[in-house]
Amino acid sequence: MLQLLATANAALLATEEGGHAAEALSDGGLLASMAWLIPVVPMVAAFAIVFYGKRMPYKGWDIAIAVMGFEALYGTALLLAHIANPIAHDFQIEIARIGSMPIEWGWAVDGLSIMMYFLVGVVGFFVFLYAKGYMEGDIRYTWFFASFTLFAGGMLVLVSAPNMIQLIVGWELVGVSSWLLIGHYWEDHANSSAAIKAMITNKVADVGLFVGAIIVSMSVGSFRFSDILHAVETGAAEAPTLARYAFWAGLALFIGAMGKSAQFPLHVWLPDAMAGPTPVSSLMHAATMVTAGVFLVGRMFPFYLTEGFATEVRSVIIIVGALTLFLTGLIALVQDDIKKVLAYSTLSQLGYMTAAMGAGAYTAGLFHLFTHAFFKALLFLGAGSAIHAVHSNNMSDMGGLKKDMPYTYWTFVIGSLALAGIVPFAGFFSKDEILASIRYASGEFSVADGGGSLASIVLVLAISGAFITAFYMARTVFLTFHGEYKGDGHPHESPRIMWVPLVGLAVPSAVIGLINIPGATEVFTKLVGGREIPVLDHHAESFDVAMLLAGLAAALLGIFIGWRIWGPDKETQPARDTFRIPLLYPLLENKYYIDDFYMDGVIRPIRGPVARAINWTNGYVLDFIINGAGLLAMSVGKVVYWFDQRGVDGAINASGAVTGAGGGMLRLLQTGKVQQYAILIFAATVIMVGGLVIWF
Amino acid sequence: MILGQFIILGAALFSLGVYGVLTRRNAVLVLLSVELMLAAVNINFVAFDTYARDAVAGGQIFSLFVIAVGAAEVGIGLAIILLIFRNRQSANVDELDLMKL
Numbered sequence: 192m193l194q195l196l197a198t199a200n201a202a203l204l205a206t207e208e209g210g211h212a213a214e215a216l217s218d219g220g221l222l223a224s225m226a227w228l229i230p231v232v233p234m235v236a237a238f239a240i241v242f243y244g245k246r247m248p249y250k251g252w253d254i255a256i257a258v259m260g261f262e263a264l265y266g267t268a269l270l271l272a273h274i275a276n277p278i279a280h281d282f283q284i285e286i287a288r289i290g291s292m293p294i295e296w297g298w299a300v301d302g303l304s305i306m307m308y309f310l311v312g313v314v315g316f317f318v319f320l321y322a323k324g325y326m327e328g329d330i331r332y333t334w335f336f337a338s339f340t341l342f343a344g345g346m347l348v349l350v351s352a353p354n355m356i357q358l359i360v361g362w363e364l365v366g367v368s369s370w371l372l373i374g375h376y377w378e379d380h381a382n383s384s385a386a387i388k389a390m391i392t393n394k395v396a397d398v399g400l401f402v403g404a405i406i407v408s409m410s411v412g413s414f415r416f417s418d419i420l421h422a423v424e425t426g427a428a429e430a431p432t433l434a435r436y437a438f439w440a441g442l443a444l445f446i447g448a449m450g451k452s453a454q455f456p457l458h459v460w461l462p463d464a465m466a467g468p469t470p471v472s473s474l475m476h477a478a479t480m481v482t483a484g485v486f487l488v489g490r491m492f493p494f495y496l497t498e499g500f501a502t503e504v505r506s507v508i509i510i511v512g513a514l515t516l517f518l519t520g521l522i523a524l525v526q527d528d529i530k531k532v533l534a535y536s537t538l539s540q541l542g543y544m545t546a547a548m549g550a551g552a553y554t555a556g557l558f559h560l561f562t563h564a565f566f567k568a569l570l571f572l573g574a575g576s577a578i579h580a581v582h583s584n585n586m587s588d589m590g591g592l593k594k595d596m597p598y599t600y601w602t603f604v605i606g607s608l609a610l611a612g613i614v615p616f617a618g619f620f621s622k623d624e625i626l627a628s629i630r631y632a633s634g635e636f637s638v639a640d641g642g643g644s645l646a647s648i649v650l651v652l653a654i655s656g657a658f659i660t661a662f663y664m665a666r667t668v669f670l671t672f673h674g675e676y677k678g679d680g681h682p683h684e685s686p687r688i689m690w691v692p693l694v695g696l697a698v699p700s701a702v703i704g705l706i707n708i709p710g711a712t713e714v715f716t717k718l719v720g721g722r723e724i725p726v727l728d729h730h731a732e733s734f735d736v737a738m739l740l741a742g743l744a745a746a747l748l749g750i751f752i753g754w755r756i757w758g759p760d761k762e763t764q765p766a767r768d769t770f771r772i773p774l775l776y777p778l779l780e781n782k783y784y785i786d787d788f789y790m791d792g793v794i795r796p797i798r799g800p801v802a803r804a805i806n807w808t809n810g811y812v813l814d815f816i817i818n819g820a821g822l823l824a825m826s827v828g829k830v831v832y833w834f835d836q837r838g839v840d841g842a843i844n845a846s847g848a849v850t851g852a853g854g855g856m857l858r859l860l861q862t863g864k865v866q867q868y869a870i871l872i873f874a875a876t877v878i879m880v881g882g883l884v885i886w887f
Numbered sequence: 888m889i890l891g892q893f894i895i896l897g898a899a900l901f902s903l904g905v906y907g908v909l910t911r912r913n914a915v916l917v918l919l920s921v922e923l924m925l926a927a928v929n930i931n932f933v934a935f936d937t938y939a940r941d942a943v944a945g946g947q948i949f950s951l952f953v954i955a956v957g958a959a960e961v962g963i964g965l966a967i968i969l970l971i972f973r974n975r976q977s978a979n980v981d982e983l984d985l986m987k988l
Contacts, residue, residue: 866908
């Protein structure tokens with residue numbers, strides 16, 4: 192506490208003197224050195240819930256919410272301390288060694304990880320609060336909170352990683368717990384398939400992560416990010432090995448990021464991940480899991496930005512991001528499942544973040560990640576609330592929920608406006624910053640020949656993306672909350688435990704964009720810029736008015752057209768419900784046939800021969816070995832049987848028979864007649880005496 | 888050679904006793920034959936004592952012991968035979984096969 196006050200005081204002094212000058216980075220004192228609690232507490236708590244959850248008064252939810260409350264508080268405390276006085280410090284504890292390279296567990300406390308601690312803690316807290324209401328009466332209630340806590344904990348292990356190894360550990364923890372959560376209702380085959388699909392798609396990308404991590408770590412000779420980024424900072428001439436393989440390493444790492452952050456064409460798992468309970472979708476799409484890829488690129492950002500290293504990869508990143516944001520946004524237009532609309536919307540927004548990263552805008556990308564986490568969590572929770580009331584995921588079963596569910600409606604509208612990028616909601620500022628950065632890049636992009644025109648195309652796609660976003664969100668709001676109710680029964684507002692988190696998330700969704708107004712409040716820029724190795728990104732000092740107007744106009748146009756098509760009165764409702772966008776509809780309905788391509792083009796051609804090969808191996812090789820072993824065992828058995836019957840039993844029976852026969856013969860001597868005994872004694876005496884006489 | 892004659896007499900008498908013990912059916916006669924064997928042993932004692940000119944006449948004294956013990960033995964033996972006879976109305980050793988299992 193004293194430490195906190197001291198830091199705050201120092202910060203006050205610093206602001207009075209300094210202003211925007213680069214402040215000295217502090218090691219954060221006790222608050223940072225105890226930050227190992229952030230990843231450890233939820234991991235321990237997950238096991239505590241497994242073993243003791245059922246005995247707790249709220250069946251394990253109480254442990255989970257206490258942990259998330261702790262995370263939110265600790266994250267906020269670190270955030271405030273960091274804003275007051277930037278903290279950048281790594282803590283490393285050696286736990287093993289590979290050759291000369293130590294494997295360390297540690298915790299990074301710098302701008303990037305503090306931002307993620309705060310995000311996971313605060314968004315997670317609201318989602319866990321909401322989950323109590325949503326999961327009420329679930330058959331695996333306690334287990335759900337155990338795996339959910341593990342999920343949050345895995346993400347915290349990932350973001351606290353100061354080295355590649357821990358990052359991979361956290362990466363896989365998130366992967367496995369997402370598998371548990373997506374397949375939470377595994378009784379339905381579709382849900383367990385979705386879980387497996389998420390796992391396998393991520394595994395494909397993980398190969399890239401591993402390859403990239405190995406190349407980078409081996410060329411630098413250390414798993415630590417600080418060592419890797421120091422090597423980058425010293426320049427290509429000082430780190431020739433890393434520079435030589437930088438393109439491939441950067442590309443491989445980005446492929447890893449494409450899996451977790453669901454970039455085109457590895458995005459297919461994310462919409463299917465809707466099979467999990469809504470709180471899972473909410474957290475997965477907001478603060479954890481999908482942010483991991485963007486986080487990884489952010490962590491390695493100097494590597495992608497410094498001349499002589501992986502700068503060429505940035506054109507790949509920006510293309511992938513632009514494709515993702517545009518193509519998946521279009522799919523969201525034709526979805527009927529409200530959660531799928533939001534899922535494709537997440538993909539689209541992740542595309543924005545990735546495109547921003549590719550354009551070299553570290554702050555803009557992470558700022559969109561930050562604001563998006565709040566409003567996307569809010570939208571998912573709102574959608575969950577509607578689903579809870581209607582008992583259907585389909586918007587064709589909803590409609591007219593506005594009057595029955597006021598809290599859900601208004602918070603959902605705030606979230607939608609934030610997502611659509613309407614001033615002054617959070618998404619407006621972050622999206623505008625991305626557009627401005629991409630436009631800046633279109634002037635400055637010196638990555639490859641024609642880089643400038645590439646960024647111009649991306650800019651067009653990004654502005655169209657803003658239009659599409661507003662369009663499908665208008666559609667969702669009108670179809671869900673306006674018009675006539677089309678479902679069964681009568682919907683009711685969700686219980687208080689569910690709408691309080693909605694309000695709690697609606698507030699930051701509305702106002703959090705104000706923390707990074709270009710040229711005015713630069714809190715977020717300083718926040719994520721507070722790192723040991725300075726991140727030299729482009730950051731606009733003032734609004735790019737053209738982009739601001741273009742983005743806003745696209746969003747307003749999207750909302751207007753959405754209202755024209757789906758908004759009007761009830762007479763036209765049947766026509767609206769059956770409205771299909773011409774030409775594009777079949778393509779979008781089938782999601783560009785990507786899933787079909789993977790299934791028919793990749794999985795089946797591989798699966799068939801593999802299955803046949805395995806069958807052949809099984810039938811001929813394994814069975815041969817097993818049958819051979821069986822036959823051998825049988826013949827050995829026969830020998831042993833013979834030996835047992837004839838040898839061992841024979842010996843035992845023979846000894847019995849001999850004893851019996853001997854007894855029978857000796858029995859004859861036992862006549863009971865004294866004189867016979869006397870004869871024997873006498874005869875024996877005579878023989879013995881005779882023997883003695885002869886002997887001597 | 889006077890010793891040889893005595894030894895032969897002792898041996899003959901002993902053999903007669905052994906034969907009697909092994910062949911007689913009547914318990915009294917068996918006892919009588921045991922007495923013959925004792926007498927044969929006494930003859931040997933006395934003969935060897937004389938032959939060795941023993942100063943303390945150990946052989947003769949021992950033969951007197953044997954006579955005394957033999958008398959006691961006959962007393963006990965006859966008493967046992969009497970009791971057996973009373974119980975079974977027979978002194979035939981062949982019928983005394985209670986030792987048979």
